[in-house]
Amino acid sequence: MQQQVKSSSQADPEFRKQEGAGGLWDSLKKAAFIIGSGIFLLAAFGNSITWHLQRFWGASGDFWQTQWTKLHLLFGDNEWALFFMGSMILPTASFWVFNALLMLADSTGKPSFITRYRIQADKNNPVDPVKLRHAVKTVWCNQLFLSMPMVCLTYLVMKWRGDPCSVELPTFHWVLLEIAVCGLLEEILFYYSHRLFHHPAIYKHIHKIHHEWTAPIGIVSLYSHPAEHVLSNMLPVLIGPVLLGTHLATLSLWFTIALLVTTVSHCGYHLPLLPSPEFHDFHHLKFNQCYGVLGVLDRLHGTDTIFRQTKAYDRHLLLLSLTPLTESIPDTPKKTQ
Ligand SMILES: [Zn+2]
Ligand SMILES: [Zn+2]
Secondary structure, eight states, rough: OHHHHHHHHHHHHHHHHHHHHHHHHHHHHHHHHHHHHHHHHHHHHHHHHHHHHHHHHHOSHHHHHHHHHHHHHHTOOOOHHHHIIIIHHHHHHHHHHHHHHHHHHHHOOOOHHHHTBBSSSSSSSOHHHHHHHHHHHHHHHHHIIIIHHHHHHHHHHHOOOOOTOOOOOOOOHHHHHHHHHHHHHHHHHHHHHHHHHHHHHHHHHTTTTTTGGGGGGGGGGGGSSSHIIIIIIIIIHHHHHHHTTTHHHHHHHHHHHHHHHHHHSSBHHHHHTSOHHHHHHHHHHSSOOOOOOHHHHHHHHHTTGGGSSSSHHHTTOOOOOSSSSSHHHHOOOTTTT
């Protein structure tokens, strides 16, 4: 229904004329919808997990606080270990488990219920194993030699400005608010650092590596030059927790979300119920469009004008059915690409 409304209104020349003025507002609304629905899903997910754990494990009272207190008693003397587990091991393990599943699909073309959602149907079918091995090695190096020291440094800064591992957990609503702020800060820092890396004088030395993949896969999210990994991948994600002085629990959840979201945006499959990867996939395809994460700054700076005239833009929505968008919105000659 939403797709039909969008397509018919775009076909109207009057609408196109007015679009410039209302475009930014539309973009803001879309971003608010993305963040809002994400936060809503997270809240529902948190509530149902708590409910299931309490029901099946017989826990009572404040479940998460009880678990955290136990963990704190166990590792309280060694906060480093606690911080390292929450900020590095949990998010990194989630990243690799998700990416292992995606790499299996990329390498074998199976299961077909995943591969039929591929955005660039003729690419990575299957993925080049040599190219894949090289990407995996680079990502390991980035995580081991850059992410890890940066996270340790973050611990020292956060310890200096507060107590990230305090016994008392923040409320779930406060956690959600902090994650929304972290998301907005990431959008601003990522957009401008990313555009900087596209400057002709810098691009060929640094960002070109990430763009070797014109049809990206999940693991490519962290496949980059070391300088880019520090400035564009890590800093925009770290800045929120440091500025807000978040609790380790928030930081852990935020890092995990950030890693999973960037994996989805690179994975090359537009899967049901997951955030749309069309925006960043288009960036890898065309290079000079769609620099941000949410798309608000791209609308503001006019760096999504070509994208908005494509089928990829029509498909840039949350897929709520099992029919792949390449089938429900096929590439017809009607619309200019
Ligand atoms: Zn990318
Ligand atoms: Zn780029």
